[in-house]
Amino acid sequence: MSTSVAPSALPVVPDEDEEITGRSLRQIVWSRLRRDKTAMVCLVILILLYLIAIFAPFITSMLGVDPYSFDGESISDSGGGPIGAWGGISSEHPLGVEWGTGRDILAQLLYGLRISLLIATTATILTTFLGTTLGIISGYAGGKTDAIIGRTMDLILAFPFLLIILALSGVLTQRLTQLGVPDGNPSRILYLIIVLSIFGWPYLARIVRGQVLSVREREFVEAAVAMGAGRPRILFKEILPNLWAPILVYATLTLPTYIGTEAALSFLGIGVLPPDTSFGGMLGNSVSYFSVVPSYLFIPGTVLVILVVTFNLVGDAVRDALDPRAGRV
Amino acid sequence: MSAYVVRRVISMILLLLLLTFVVFILFSLLPTDPARLTCGKSCTPEIIEANRHRLGLDLPVLQQYWEYLKGIFVGRVYAQDSPDPVVCSAPCLGYSFKRGEEVFILIKEGFPATFWLALGAFVMWLAAGISVGVYAALHRGKWQDKTVMGISLAGYSLPSFFLGLMAIFFIVIRLQLLPYPSYISPFENPTQFLQTMILPWIVLAILYAAFYMRLTRNQMLEVLGEDYIRTARAKGLPERIVIRKHALRAGLTPIVTAAGLDLAGLLGGAIITESIFSLPGIGSLAVNSVNDADLPLIVGITLVTATFIIVANLIVDLLYAVIDPRVRLA
Numbered sequence: 001m002s003t004s005v006a007p008s009a010l011p012v013v014p015d016e017d018e019e020i021t022g023r024s025l026r027q028i029v030w031s032r033l034r035r036d037k038t039a040m041v042c043l044v045i046l047i048l049l050y051l052i053a054i055f056a057p058f059i060t061s062m063l064g065v066d067p068y069s070f071d072g073e074s075i076s077d078s079g080g081g082p083i084g085a086w087g088g089i090s091s092e093h094p095l096g097v098e099w100g101t102g103r104d105i106l107a108q109l110l111y112g113l114r115i116s117l118l119i120a121t122t123a124t125i126l127t128t129f130l131g132t133t134l135g136i137i138s139g140y141a142g143g144k145t146d147a148i149i150g151r152t153m154d155l156i157l158a159f160p161f162l163l164i165i166l167a168l169s170g171v172l173t174q175r176l177t178q179l180g181v182p183d184g185n186p187s188r189i190l191y192l193i194i195v196l197s198i199f200g201w202p203y204l205a206r207i208v209r210g211q212v213l214s215v216r217e218r219e220f221v222e223a224a225v226a227m228g229a230g231r232p233r234i235l236f237k238e239i240l241p242n243l244w245a246p247i248l249v250y251a252t253l254t255l256p257t258y259i260g261t262e263a264a265l266s267f268l269g270i271g272v273l274p275p276d277t278s279f280g281g282m283l284g285n286s287v288s289y290f291s292v293v294p295s296y297l298f299i300p301g302t303v304l305v306i307l308v309v310t311f312n313l314v315g316d317a318v319r320d321a322l323d324p325r326a327g328r329v
Numbered sequence: 330m331s332a333y334v335v336r337r338v339i340s341m342i343l344l345l346l347l348l349t350f351v352v353f354i355l356f357s358l359l360p361t362d363p364a365r366l367t368c369g370k371s372c373t374p375e376i377i378e379a380n381r382h383r384l385g386l387d388l389p390v391l392q393q394y395w396e397y398l399k400g401i402f403v404g405r406v407y408a409q410d411s412p413d414p415v416v417c418s419a420p421c422l423g424y425s426f427k428r429g430e431e432v433f434i435l436i437k438e439g440f441p442a443t444f445w446l447a448l449g450a451f452v453m454w455l456a457a458g459i460s461v462g463v464y465a466a467l468h469r470g471k472w473q474d475k476t477v478m479g480i481s482l483a484g485y486s487l488p489s490f491f492l493g494l495m496a497i498f499f500i501v502i503r504l505q506l507l508p509y510p511s512y513i514s515p516f517e518n519p520t521q522f523l524q525t526m527i528l529p530w531i532v533l534a535i536l537y538a539a540f541y542m543r544l545t546r547n548q549m550l551e552v553l554g555e556d557y558i559r560t561a562r563a564k565g566l567p568e569r570i571v572i573r574k575h576a577l578r579a580g581l582t583p584i585v586t587a588a589g590l591d592l593a594g595l596l597g598g599a600i601i602t603e604s605i606f607s608l609p610g611i612g613s614l615a616v617n618s619v620n621d622a623d624l625p626l627i628v629g630i631t632l633v634t635a636t637f638i639i640v641a642n643l644i645v646d647l648l649y650a651v652i653d654p655r656v657r658l659a
Contacts, residue, residue: 154344155351158642160634162600166619167627168355260488264601267490268616283491290494291502301491308486316482 032321039317042310049307053117056110063094067107068275082293095299099289103275105282105296109303112278115271116307119189120258123196127258128251130201132243135208136235140216146209153202161199162264168195169270185272192265196258204250208243215242245322252318256311263304279304334647341643345636346398352631353397356624357390383407383415384426397423422632423625425618432629436611439598442512443610445522446529446602447595453534454541455588459581461538462545467572469550477542484539493532493605500528510606529606533599537591545584552580582653586645593641597634 033039060066082097089096095105138149176187224238265271266280279300286296364381381387384407385396400421407415407424417424422432465477500506507524515522553576561571598612618626
């Protein structure tokens with residue numbers, strides 16, 4: 001379908017280009033990303049990290065460690081401190097053992113990676129979904145709907161979210177259990193995913209809403225309306241494809257933020273319960289011991305930082321690839 | 330302009346009312362019984378019922394909300410018909426029976442530590458963030474720029490609690506350069522105050538400065554690409570003047586607004602930094618109130634913190650128009 005051909009001197013984008021840009025955007029981004037060496041290295045690391053997380057039980061059993069079994073041999077009888085330097089590093093326990101139980105640190109890290117990635121990835125997907133949907137609706141519908149969604153966003157953004165998440169964790173986790181989610185860690189993990197998304201979507205919705213406000217005035221939307229397209233079709237088939245760039249950028253940069261927030265919340269004590277563990281939880285436990293066994297602080301901390309840095313590097317690269325202006329700068 | 334201000338103030342007040350209502354309802358609908366939380370292990374149903382009545386928790390939720398709102402302006406008396414009524418003078422944000430103190434007073438006591446922490450970190454991160462950001466922008470694409478961006482990336486990838494614990498480990502425990510943090514008012518003992526605050530300031534400032542370096546750099550690069558900068562250069566102004574008078578002024582405006590909001594957020598308590606450095610501020614108070622399920626205190630802190638953010642939003646928007654004459658308010 002060819003409707004208008006612009007005079008070559010004028011940089012007018014013909015309507016049917018929308019579909020072509022939708023497809024070629026991916027190609028442009030991919031070719032730019034491939035040229036970015038740091039990004040490619042980080043991408044490979046990320047894929048490896050996800051694979052490690054998915055196959056954690058398999059990897060730990062291959063290494064002969066596991067996060068749950070106590071090892072009385074590796075800790076001292078008096079006080080329960082690890083025997084040996086750096087938190088009891090030995091061939092049996094490559095990264096040392098936990099104080100008091102002798103549980104293997106490496107295995108705990110691998111299982112912690114699983115939980116961190118599970119929470120951060122799921123929450124990012126949910127946030128992106130909520131933010132995109134509500135942002136599009138808010139921007140396109142205008143009027144009362146826009147006002148209601150807008151005030152809700154203002155309200156959520158004004159909340160001290162760490163405090164609210166902490167304060168509600170006990171009762172809402174209970175509520176989830178009553179709703180049939182298995183007691184203990186499944187409901188705690190689900191709670192974190194839900195609250196992170198609820199407090200996260202307004203940021204994206206704002207960006208999306210702003211984009212929609214400009215896209216909805218374009219001719220191809222008008223044409224779709226004139227041809228009698230229904231509202232869902234206009235929203236999700238005509239407008240949404242024009243928004244992928246900001247959404248993708250936002251999502252890739254949100255994921256590392258969520259890893260950090262999840263770690264902070266676990267650090268404050270509302271993450272998964274022992275015997276399961278997460279980076280934040282391990283760092284939280286380290287507070288009592290790190291003056292004696294500094295590795296309790298440095299090992300999970302370093303892994304956490306590497307994880308977040310890698311995600312941030314990929315996020316930056318994606319943004320540079322998607323935003324030509326940022327690239328020129 | 331004045332019509333705009335009036336409209337913004339009205340919508341701010343409405344948002345605040347909505348906020349108090351939502352917070353109030355949120356915590357009233359919880360399955361936990363606030364009356365049950367008022368007494369410890371030696372609780373009998375009679376005591377719980379008596380406390381419920383004393384706290385006004387036997388009233389319908391909407392009426393409780395009304396009493397609460399009224400209390401903020403005219404104060405309120407709990408347990409009026411009992412021999413020992415509890416007076417909570419205006420502004421009454423509720424009464425913590427756990428701590429035997431008015432919520433407003435508890436927050437007021439926590440405010441100085443939070444205020445000093447926020448202020449010191451604010452000055453540091455703005456100074457470092459803006460100067461380094463401008464430096465990077467002026468060396469765009471060169472190694473200086475790349476180094477700054479690398480440092481910035483590392484800075485905002487560091488979780489605050491990890492950075493804080495590392496600072497304590499190296500500076501306080503291993504090198505013993507500073508005593509263990511123990512907060513004291515700057516007016517009582519300035520030396521100890523500085524010794525306590527310097528690490529939290531630096532930790533908090535690093536996290537924010539990392540973000541502000543990036544923000545400043547991007548803003549400056551955007552402004553430096555504008556036509557009026559080319560004009561300024563074309564008419565032969567020295568580069569120093571072009572940067573200082575033309576680019577900085579326009580480039581820094583969005584940073585002022587971001588800084589205002591961040592400062593307001595911090596004034597509501599830096600939960601993690603305060604807990605790590607045991608500063609008795611609003612953030613620590615918040616964590617403690619959560620740990621012992623002190624509902625009136627949680628509600629009070631939430632409201633105060635959110636109010637800071639909402640008010641700061643308005644101030645920053647108005648300030649923006651003052652600093653940047655190109656912005657027209659309508």
